[in-house]
Amino acid sequence: MSKNEMAFRLAVLASLLVGMVLRIIPLHRELFVYNPDWVLLFLIYWALAIPERVGLGYAWCMGLLVDALTGRTLGQHALAYSVIVFISVKLHSRLRSYPLYQQGILIFMLLLVNQLLVFLTQNGKSAGTIGMVYWLPSLVGALVWPVVFLTLRRVRRCFPIA
């Protein structure tokens, strides 16, 4: 593995770490309801940009870490992330050619599927207290997608290898 490659991998891992930090950032309770799943957004970007490097392995491991981070049953996010990243890798060449807003729509779908999978694998009684607001983080995630995309693309272009 060349030095560049190494640095690049570190950058990917660092971005995922930033995603984890954003995931549990101490916002006010009212605002936190809208906090999108940053880790998944970043994973999707890397799966689209460098599908030959970031794939299911990353998704599953990050899923486990997020499960531990958010106090879920182990495997909930691992399952959801694997499915979403699998779809992203499958569609990467098509998705990359879309304009940003169109990507946003698809990202919205992917995030919704992710939330649905996490919701379905949950066994709490809290389902009764969940309203439409529960699904809003997906919408927020789609809205911030252009920012994520442009920022991470800039990061990626700092490294000559990819």
Next chain:
Amino acid sequence: MKPLFIKSPSAGFGLLVCVLASLALLACEQFSLLKPFREILATAIYPVQQLVNSPTQAANKFAEVFSSHANLLAVNEELRKEQMLLKAKLLKFAALEHENVRLRGLLDTSFKLGEQVMIAELLAVNVVPYEHIVVVNKGSRFGVYPGQPAMDANGVVGQVLRVTPYSAEVILITDPNHAIPVQVNRNGLRTIAQGTGQIDSLSLPYLSSNADIQVGDLLVTSGMGGVFPQGYPVAKVIAITSQFAKFGAAPVAKLDRNRELLLVWNRPDPIPRVPKPSSCPDNTVHVEK
């Protein structure tokens, strides 16, 4: 040259493996077989939690350093007054406690007494919306165990849900998945207070319509269920004008403003019974150790 298509006869297989592994984990967790594994993960994410917590911590430190002399003096004065009041209350408490043990001995009932507490600081991290779970900075290294009650200076906050070596997740009494056995302090009426998902209210769903309960009644832990020690204040009854529930309750603990919690250890063995007066011919009562 980057490949245009990922050559992946194995991608579908990879997904299958991932999905199956996740499902296996989910199944194992149902029987809580994964404790060591979760501990490893928790240790891995501990730095992330600390990282997120650090700005808040730094801000608090900063505020401490730069708070004015006059301000500190005022706070100090206030605390001194409060301490004196509390000490005066405690003077009677010891006597009352002793009397209580003696009376219970006469009634032939045992009595749990004496709890140890430890202060744990909250980490400034959010876990998930819709669930009221907070993370504190003391874990199994400090003897914290799942199901351990957590208090603040005003009342019951919740119980420990999950323990990792260096941190613990505490579920608040207002979490929709949490219920706590309580009794009305005024008349001993027992019921269960459930969380509602709102930080300032509990619901009392199992009250009959003619139950003797009034707005303003204090609900204390009843000690049923064995998780919470008896007699700690939980909530005050408030009126609710909803069709189904006439009464709700507002937690007395400052659930969303705490920076510290008290973790409580119940002494597992009750205080031994006082021997009956008949066995003490000289009519003095000894409390056996």
